[in-house]
Amino acid sequence: MGQARPTLTALAVSVLALLEERPMHPYEMFQLLLRRNEDLIVKLRPGSLYHTVARLADQELVRAEGVDREGNRPERTTYRITASGRDALRARLAEILRYPAREYPLFPVALSEAHNLPKEDVLGLVRERVAHLERDLADLDTMSDWARTHEVERRYWIVLPYLRATLSAELGWLTGFLDELACGALAWEEFDPRTGARLAGPEHPWAEDDPPERPPVPRRSAGAAP
Structure with a gap:
């Protein structure tokens, strides 16, 4: 059996997509994501980004290519996407586009x-x-x-x-x-104005042993990541 494909987080997808454009170091990735307003769709923190790059390197989806130093700034390691990283990126994008995941906002x-x-x-x-x-x-x-x-x-x-x-x-x-x-078209709970306690009212109409029926969830294709 082949090795299971790693499941990529939203930030990992963004990192791999950047490296698909060209090699760059994590600080450059962070600044570029901010300039592109990617923080609207991805939770973006410097520490999380560096951790994500390190994890992708451990999974051999990216590889370190060189170290640069400018003046007194810390050394910055440049990363390049690997062939496995490119395959993982495309597979993850296809999966996300195909399946409407429950994201629980x-x-x-x-x-x-x-x-x-x-x-x-x-x-x-x-x-x-x-x-x-x-x-x-x-x-x-x-x-x-x-x-x-x-x-x-x-x-x-x-x-x-x-x-x-x-x-x-x-x-x-x-x-x-x-x-x-x-x-007032939508009836609402009533509360005691002095204590803030809710006044007695009807019980919740959906009993625990009688939930509303839902249609079955379609099964994903074999090999799809959760």
């Missing part, structure tokens, strides 16, 4: 349990979220305008309209949610 957790907060608190908090998202939307528009003005090929910034579409969808849904909650 935090906001749906808070939204599903928001009924534990008084209505006025929820209204205020979600309105703050909307304001933050509107600023994020404006930032995405600025970046897209810059790319168009500088005639950057769309394949290099196609993620920006995707992020804008998902952000716009969330904003649209939240606006409707706020309208329903504010006008």
